[in-house]
Amino acid sequence: MSEKVFLMKFGRCAWHQCLFCGYGRIKGKEPSIGNLRKEFDSFFGKLEPDVDHIKVFGSGSFLDEKQIPPEGRRYFIQKCRESGIRKLTIESRPEFVKGDVLKEFEGIELEVSIGLEIADDGILDKIDKGFHLRDFEIASRLLHSHNARVRTYLLVNLPFVDDIKKSLDRSVKYALEFSDSIVLINLLPHYRSRLMNMWVRGEWNFLSRDEFYKIVNGWVDNPRIELDVETFRFIPRFPPELREDLSGVGERYLTHPHFEVWQDYLLRWYKIPGEKEILLFLPCSHRKPYSASETHREIIKKLNESNLRKKIHEVMISNAGLVPREFEDYYPFNAYDWDESLETEEIKKRYIEVTSKRIENYLKVHGHRYKKVLCFLKYDSESYTALKIACSNLGIDMMNLLSPETYRRIRGYKRPLLDKRALDDLLHNLEFQ
Numbered sequence: 001m002s003e004k005v006f007l008m009k010f011g012r013c014a015w016h017q018c019l020f021c022g023y024g025r026i027k028g029k030e031p032s033i034g035n036l037r038k039e040f041d042s043f044f045g046k047l048e049p050d051v052d053h054i055k056v057f058g059s060g061s062f063l064d065e066k067q068i069p070p071e072g073r074r075y076f077i078q079k080c081r082e083s084g085i086r087k088l089t090i091e092s093r094p095e096f097v098k099g100d101v102l103k104e105f106e107g108i109e110l111e112v113s114i115g116l117e118i119a120d121d122g123i124l125d126k127i128d129k130g131f132h133l134r135d136f137e138i139a140s141r142l143l144h145s146h147n148a149r150v151r152t153y154l155l156v157n158l159p160f161v162d163d164i165k166k167s168l169d170r171s172v173k174y175a176l177e178f179s180d181s182i183v184l185i186n187l188l189p190h191y192r193s194r195l196m197n198m199w200v201r202g203e204w205n206f207l208s209r210d211e212f213y214k215i216v217n218g219w220v221d222n223p224r225i226e227l228d229v230e231t232f233r234f235i236p237r238f239p240p241e242l243r244e245d246l247s248g249v250g251e252r253y254l255t256h257p258h259f260e261v262w263q264d265y266l267l268r269w270y271k272i273p274g275e276k277e278i279l280l281f282l283p284c285s286h287r288k289p290y291s292a293s294e295t296h297r298e299i300i301k302k303l304n305e306s307n308l309r310k311k312i313h314e315v316m317i318s319n320a321g322l323v324p325r326e327f328e329d330y331y332p333f334n335a336y337d338w339d340e341s342l343e344t345e346e347i348k349k350r351y352i353e354v355t356s357k358r359i360e361n362y363l364k365v366h367g368h369r370y371k372k373v374l375c376f377l378k379y380d381s382e383s384y385t386a387l388k389i390a391c392s393n394l395g396i397d398m399m400n401l402l403s404p405e406t407y408r409r410i411r412g413y414k415r416p417l418l419d420k421r422a423l424d425d426l427l428h429n430l431e432f433q
C-alpha cells in the first residue's frame with residue numbers, strides 16, 4: 001500500500017503572519033464548492049488503486065472553514081471513503097480543531113499536523129505565531145479524545161533563541177508528551193517572509209545540512225521523530241521590494257550584503273550539479289544575464305562545439321562574487337553594473353583581495369568535486385590575479401585556456417576574448433583536457 005500527497009491550493013491561511021512563513025501570504029484559488037469538487041474529482045480520479053494514505057499539504061488549515069468550507073470538506077471525506085483511503089493526514093492551526101468536525105472523519109485514521117514550531121510562549125509571540133502552548137494542548141487533547149493522531153512540527157534554529165540545542169531539547173520533550181510523532185524541520189528563509197529580510201540584514205542565518213544534523217543528532221534514533229533538512233528547494237530569491245540598485249564601483253558594490261548572502265549560500269548550502277567535473281572560470285560581462293553578451297555567446301558556442309559542455313561547470317568571477325552559470329539570471333547577479341573605467345588603483349586592490357578569498361573559500365569547499373580547474377581570462381585582469389592567488393594558496397593547478405602567446409598578440413584590442421585566435425585557443429586547449 002502507498003501514500004499520495006494532495007497539494008491544497010485554496011484560499012489563504014487565516015493567520016498568515018508567522019515571521020518565517022512566506023506560504024501563508026499566498027492567495028490560492030477561490031474555495032467555491034464548484035472549484036473544490038472539480039479539484040477533488042480530478043485528484044481522486046487519478047489515484048492509483050494501491051493508495052491508502054493521503055497527505056494534504058498546503059499553507060493554512062484544512063479545518064479552517066473559510067479555506068475549505070464544510071461542504072467541500074465533507075465531499076473530500078466522502079471521496080476518501082469511496083476510494084478506500086485508510087489514513088488521512090491534514091494540517092491545521094489549533095483554533096480550527098473542533099469536536100463536531102472531527103466526528104465527520106470517523107472510520108478514517110485521521111492525523112492532524114500542527115506547526116507548534118517551539119515550546120516557548122515568549123518566542124511564539126516574537127515570531128507572531130498567534131497561539132500559545134495552552135491552545136496547542138487543548139487541540140491535542142481534543143484530537144486524542146476523538147482517536148485522531150497528532151503530528152507536531154518543530155522548527156530548528158528559530159531567531160530569538162539563545163541556545164538552539166537546549167531549546168530544542170525542551171521543545172522535543174514537551175511535544176512528545178502531546179504528540180504521536182514529531183518532525184524536526186531545518187528553518188530556511190522563505191521567499192517574501194520577514195525572516196528573509198532578517199537573513200539579508202545579517203540578523204539571522206540558516207543552518208547548513210551538517211550543522212542541522214549535528215544539532216538534531218540526539219533524536220535521530222527515536223522512531224517518533226522525523227527529520228526534514230530541506231522542506232523546499234532552497235535558492236536565495238529576493239522579492240522585488242528587497243532589491244536595490246547595485247550599479248556602481250566601490251566597496252559597497254564589492255561586499256554588499258546581497259552579494260555576501262549568496263556567497264555564503266554557495267559555501268554552506270549549494271551542491272555542484274552532479275555531471276560537472278571541470279571547473280571553468282569565466283569573466284563577467286556588462287550585459288546581463290552574462291550568456292546574452294556577445295563574448296559569452298561566442299564562448300558558449302565553442303564549449304558546445306567541444307562536446308564537453310555538460311561536464312563543464314561555468315563559474316563567472318565578478319565583483320558580485322562567484323556566479324555559477326545556473327544562477328546568472330537571479331538577482332543580484334542580473335542587476336549589478338561595475339564600470340571598469342571608474343576603477344581606482346585602491347579598489348582594484350580590494351577587488352583582488354576580496355575575490356581571491358571568495359575563490360579560495362569556494363575551492364576549499366567544492367574543489368574536491370572537480371577533476372580540473374581551468375579559466376578563460378585575460379592575463380592582466382584582476383580576476384585572473386585573484387584566481388592565481390587562490391589556487392597558489394591551495395596548491396591547485398589551474399590552466400588558462402587562452403595561451404600567453406595569443407594574448408600577447410591581441411591584448412591591445414578592445415574586446416580581446418572575442419578575437420577568433422582567443423576563441424580558437426579556448427576550443428583547442430579544451431580538447432586537450
Ligand code: SF4
Pocket residue numbers: 013014015016017018021022023024025059060093115
Ligand atoms: S506557518 Fe502556518 S499558520 Fe503560520 S502563516 Fe504559515 S501557513 Fe499560516
